[in-house]
Amino acid sequence: MGFLFVKSTLSKNPQKIFEQEQKHNLPSVGERIRKMCEELGPTFVKLGQILSTRTDIVTENVAKQLQKLQDSVAPFSYEEALGVIETELGDTVDKLFAQFDPVPLASASVSQVYRAKLYSGADVVVKVQRPNIRESIDVDLGILEKLARLVDKYSKYGQLYDFSGMVAEFRRVMEQETDFTKEGENTDYFRESVANQKDIRVPRIKWVYTTPKVLTMDYVNGVKINDIAALTAENADTSQIAYTFTDSLITQILENGVFHADPHPGNVLIVDGKIVEFIDLGMVGSINSRFRRQLNDLVLGIASRNTLKIAQSISEMDTADSDVNMDAFERSLDELLDEYLYVPLGEVKIAKVFTSVFTLAAKYKMKIPREFTLVAKCLGTAQGVVEELDPSINILEIAEKTVRNLLKNRYKTEEFKNEVQTYALDWIDFMKGIPSSLVTFMHKLKKNDYSLELKVKDMERMEKNIERMFNRISFAVVLLAVCIVMAGVIISAGYSNMGKNDPTIYSLSTFAIVVGLLISIVIVLGLVISMVKSGKKRK
Numbered sequence: 001m002g003f004l005f006v007k008s009t010l011s012k013n014p015q016k017i018f019e020q021e022q023k024h025n026l027p028s029v030g031e032r033i034r035k036m037c038e039e040l041g042p043t044f045v046k047l048g049q050i051l052s053t054r055t056d057i058v059t060e061n062v063a064k065q066l067q068k069l070q071d072s073v074a075p076f077s078y079e080e081a082l083g084v085i086e087t088e089l090g091d092t093v094d095k096l097f098a099q100f101d102p103v104p105l106a107s108a109s110v111s112q113v114y115r116a117k118l119y120s121g122a123d124v125v126v127k128v129q130r131p132n133i134r135e136s137i138d139v140d141l142g143i144l145e146k147l148a149r150l151v152d153k154y155s156k157y158g159q160l161y162d163f164s165g166m167v168a169e170f171r172r173v174m175e176q177e178t179d180f181t182k183e184g185e186n187t188d189y190f191r192e193s194v195a196n197q198k199d200i201r202v203p204r205i206k207w208v209y210t211t212p213k214v215l216t217m218d219y220v221n222g223v224k225i226n227d228i229a230a231l232t233a234e235n236a237d238t239s240q241i242a243y244t245f246t247d248s249l250i251t252q253i254l255e256n257g258v259f260h261a262d263p264h265p266g267n268v269l270i271v272d273g274k275i276v277e278f279i280d281l282g283m284v285g286s287i288n289s290r291f292r293r294q295l296n297d298l299v300l301g302i303a304s305r306n307t308l309k310i311a312q313s314i315s316e317m318d319t320a321d322s323d324v325n326m327d328a329f330e331r332s333l334d335e336l337l338d339e340y341l342y343v344p345l346g347e348v349k350i351a352k353v354f355t356s357v358f359t360l361a362a363k364y365k366m367k368i369p370r371e372f373t374l375v376a377k378c379l380g381t382a383q384g385v386v387e388e389l390d391p392s393i394n395i396l397e398i399a400e401k402t403v404r405n406l407l408k409n410r411y412k413t414e415e416f417k418n419e420v421q422t423y424a425l426d427w428i429d430f431m432k433g434i435p436s437s438l439v440t441f442m443h444k445l446k447k448n449d450y451s452l453e454l455k456v457k458d459m460e461r462m463e464k465n466i467e468r469m470f471n472r473i474s475f476a477v478v479l480l481a482v483c484i485v486m487a488g489v490i491i492s493a494g495y496s497n498m499g500k501n502d503p504t505i506y507s508l509s510t511f512a513i514v515v516g517l518l519i520s521i522v523i524v525l526g527l528v529i530s531m532v533k534s535g536k537k538r539k
Contacts, residue, residue, distance in 0.1 A: 030065030037069060042109030042133065043140035045069050046174060049262075050377070067380075075107035081114065081128045088211040096209065100126075106266075110177055115219060123219035124206055127180060134178050141171050162367070169370055177282045180215035186284040187217070193258040194278075200248050201277045220277050222269030226388050236273035242389035243398070245276050249382050250395070250402045253285075253375055254299070257292055261285040261374045264381050285374040291317070295375065296403045302353050303400040307333045314357065318366040329364055336360055350396040351380035481523065 027035075037048035051058055052066035081104075082093055093100050099117040105125065106113045110133055114126045148163035176182045184205040191202035209216035223230040225245065231238055245268065252259035260267070261283040269277045287295070294313045301309030311330045318324070336356055354376040361368055379395060386393050 028061065028065070030059075030062040033062055034065040034069055037066070041136060041140065042130075043137050043144075043174065045109050046177070047144070047170060050170065050173075050373075052377075075104050075112055076130055078102045080131050081112060084128050084131060085126070085214055088214045089209060097126075111180075111215075116216075118206070118209075122206075123221075124209070124216050125219050126209070127215040127217075129178065129180065129213040137174055137178060141167070141174065144170070173283065179212045180210060181212050183215060183280075183282045184210050184217075187281040190258055190260065190278070190281050190284055193256045194248065194252065197248050197251060199244050199275050201271065201275055202281070203277065203279055217279075220269050220271065220279060222271040222275075222277055224265045225268040225270055225276070226265040226385055228388065231270060231273070234273040236270065239390040239393065241270060241274065241276065242386045242393045244274070245389075246382060246386055246393060246395055246398050247402070248276060249378065250399050253287065253378070254292060254296055254399065254402050255406060257287040257289065259285045259287075259375075259378060261378050262381065263378060263385070265385060268385070283374075285371060285378065287371050287375075291369060291371060295372075296406060298357075299350070299396070299399045299403050302337075302348070302350065303396060303403075305337060307337060310337075310357065314361055314366065314368070317368050317372065318361070324364050324366060329360075332360055332364075333357075347394070348396050349383055349394075350399060351376055351383045353396075354379065481520075 034048065037044040048066045048069045052063045052069070058066070085096070086092055089096055097116040098119045098121075101115045104112045104114050109130075111127050111129050114128065116124050116126050118124055144167045145164070148167040151163050176186075184207065187202060187205055191204075194200045194202065203218035203220055206216040206218075223234075225241065228238065231241070245263075249259060249263060260278050260281065262280075263278065267278065267280040269279060271277050294316050297309055297313035297316075300306070301313060307330050311326060311333055315324065315326065315329075354372070358368060358372060358376060383395055386395065
């Protein structure tokens with residue numbers, strides 16, 4: 001990135017740098033940022049992956065490059081892996097496992113994965129954390145926190161995006177990624193949530209062989225979901241796989257409220273040509289019922305091109321409760337949705353619409369929950385996978401179908417019954433309180449012990465305007481009085497010139513001039529002091 005910083009500093013027109021790079025076929029800014037993240041290590045790789053969904057912060061070209069970031073890095077030695085395993089599990093590898101393959105299956109920025117066999121005969125994979133990775137991540141996060149504070153304090157973008165809050169959330173995510181017991185808990189929690197979904201599986205955790213730095217789970221003998229050649233060789237129905245995968249994710253998000261937040265091809269395997277198995281549950285999204293309803297409304301609004309419904313759902317999501325001009329926001333939404341208006345529903349990409357809406361909300365200084373970003377990232381990743389399997393399958397169509405089924409079945413759910421019961425109890429309590437409130441009110445009226453307080457919107461501003469008006473009137477009256485006094489002084493001065501030979505007239509005229517000037521000064525000073533004091537009291 002040094003090339004760009006130096007040239008940006010020296011050049012009077014930084015835009016020419018980017019044009020020159022394109023002209024001479026040099027690496028683009030997005031490519032340079034991606035390579036920079038890869039060189040800086042796991043923290044910045046993860047940060048780049050998250051930023052790839054935030055086109056309200058980075059440009060679309062940069063986002064596309066950041067989406068290419070991979071966790072694959074050079075492996076660490078087998079001896080180092082043994083040291084971590086034996087320290088964490090408290091015994092030698094030979095005593096812990098019947099077999100242990102020294103060649104890693106995969107090497108990522110945070111961990112390395114090995115294949116092994118337990119003495120019970122079960123095939124497992126053992127995920128081993130890189131030595132000293134936590135210390136490295138802590139240093140990186142400390143740097144990011146300082147940078148975020150500077151941007152928040154001295155940049156206009158800080159007020160809009162709250163970078164310190166983002167880094168705090170990023171720290172939480174990274175702490176979860178480096179604590180494998182959290183991933184194990186996520187895996188168990190996620191497995192329970194998808195238990196009723198057909199052809200969906202999740203590996204089981206071997207808790208006896210799991211610690212914060214070592215994770216052991218069932219070995220999954222499958223192929224990557226985007227390995228079309230391998231799937232074709234197995235005579236797998238790629239269209240059905242695409243539908244099962246998409247339907248599962250939509251159900252996870254809109255119905256269960258627990259979803260795989262990073263379903264890239266490396267984290268999704270196909271077993272026996274049809275079963276979709278989600279692995280690597282380091283990042284799991286969780287959505288409460290209120291936010292799910294808002295998402296459902298948003299999906300229905302997008303599917304039906306209903307701008308009002310979209311605007312209302314986004315307004316309800318706004319955690320900052322911003323004072324937004326809804327008419328202007330709806331007009332902007334209309335302009336945004338124009339490009340989708342004449343496009344068949346099957347060709348509309350929900351992830352792209354979500355990202356566009358998110359960007360627009362940011363322009364109106366609305367703060368959308370971070371879960372929305374995770375949902376957009378999840379659907380964006382899924383869209384790329386589905387397009388490889390079967391381009392005819394559209395996520396928005398499946399999402400709309402899921403939402404409509406949810407609305408039909410909502411009145412049969414236990415949750416809806418509990419809501420109705422709660423509302424009914426609230427109304428009963430309210431109705432019970434009405435008679436006693438009316439009796440109290442009538443007694444107060446009878447005793448004249450009742451006061452009505454009225455509040456006018458912007459009353460304080462109105463009072464200030466009225467006070468300012470009266471001050472101006474008072475000042476004008478005082479100036480008029482001063483003018484009259486000065487007129488008297490001028491007349492007296494004329495008489496004094498006429499009566500220089502008469503000492504009595506001269507003395508009276510001089511006295512009148514002095515007294516007039518003093519009165520004028522006292523009146524003006526008194527009014528100014530009164531106005532200043534009044535202003536201070538208002539503050």
